[in-house]
Amino acid sequence: MSIQRDYRTLVGADPERVFKATLFQSPRLLLGLNCLQPGQRQETHLHAHQDKFYFVLEGQGEIIVGEEVVRAGPGLAVWAPAGAEHGVTNIGVHRLVLLVGISPAPA
Amino acid sequence: MSIQRDYRTLVGADPERVFKATLFQSPRLLLGLNCLQPGQRQETHLHAHQDKFYFVLEGQGEIIVGEEVVRAGPGLAVWAPAGAEHGVTNIGVHRLVLLVGISPAPA
Numbered sequence: 001m002s003i004q005r006d007y008r009t010l011v012g013a014d015p016e017r018v019f020k021a022t023l024f025q026s027p028r029l030l031l032g033l034n035c036l037q038p039g040q041r042q043e044t045h046l047h048a049h050q051d052k053f054y055f056v057l058e059g060q061g062e063i064i065v066g067e068e069v070v071r072a073g074p075g076l077a078v079w080a081p082a083g084a085e086h087g088v089t090n091i092g093v094h095r096l097v098l099l100v101g102i103s104p105a106p107a
Numbered sequence: 108m109s110i111q112r113d114y115r116t117l118v119g120a121d122p123e124r125v126f127k128a129t130l131f132q133s134p135r136l137l138l139g140l141n142c143l144q145p146g147q148r149q150e151t152h153l154h155a156h157q158d159k160f161y162f163v164l165e166g167q168g169e170i171i172v173g174e175e176v177v178r179a180g181p182g183l184a185v186w187a188p189a190g191a192e193h194g195v196t197n198i199g200v201h202r203l204v205l206l207v208g209i210s211p212a213p214a
Contacts (some may be wrong), residue, residue, distance in 0.1 A: 003172050005184045008111065024186040026158045029210035031184065051133045055162075057182075060171075065110050067141045075164075077138065079131040092118060099162060099184075102212045103136035 007057060011035055011097055030105035034098045036061070036090040044087030047102065052080040055099040060092030114164060118142055118204055137212035143168070143197040143207045151194030154209065159187040162206040167199030 005023045010033060021033045036059075037105065044064055054063055055077045063070045067083045070076070071091070080086035090096035110179035112130045117140060128140045141150065143166075151171055161170055162184045170177045173191045177183070178198070189191035 001120050002174055002187045003181070005115065005186075006179050007184065008182045023184050024160060026188060026210075028158050029160070029208065031160050031162075031186070031208065032175050037189075038123060042177070051135050052133075053131060053136070053208075058186075060160070069112055070111050075113055075115045078113065079110045079112075082135075085118055099206070101138065101160075101208055101210075103208075 007033055007097070007099070011058075011095075025105050028104050030102045032055075032100050032102075034088070034096075034100055036088065036096045036098075038090050038093055038095070040096075041089040042087050043062075044085045045079075046085045047082060048084050050102050050106070051082050052082070052086065053101045054078045054088065057097040058101055059090060059094050059096030061088050061096045061098065062091045063088045064090060114140055118202075132212050135211050137209045139207050140164075141203075141207055142158070142184065143193075143203045143205075145147065145200055146151050147203075148196040149194050151192045153192045154187075154189060156189050157209050157211060157213070159193065159209045161185045161187070161195065162163075164199050164204040164206055166197060166203035168195050168203045168205070169198045170193070170195045180193070199202050
């Protein structure tokens, strides 16, 4: 397995494509990308035993964690602890690209 | 605890400052920032039971993982699995800012 991944290569291949991509995964941690088009939403959900972070790479999102609503742009990290409902909507006019980590990784 | 952190606020307060900052931490995962000045090195070390990733936010680094040497710029993710020696040097002329995750978090 290569130890390096360039997110722009993964996202940039087809800017219209909406996708999830896994960068790296071990039993302890999954590191991946989520890319949402304007208006697209990842419905709220929860992981009972997994912590998750979002880190905005591109675009503007509205991230919900529990009762909190965060307007998130590039450089913002948002934490969704285990058991907290969370979801994200692209509220911008360009794609929203998020680096995401889930620990431990989904089975 | 707030669920949001803006890395630019943390790094930008003093651009000359070299530091590590924790963004979020649970027993499962530590998410943080490392900032190195030009020429500065984080010596190679290893975590026997923790996986680690680097994600370059700013600057140019040389990241070593085991026998591999990666020249890493913004957008590149590098994975250092448990047991692999790893370290990083700022080989650029500006600060090197890395988002880092360690799973499980250091005790």
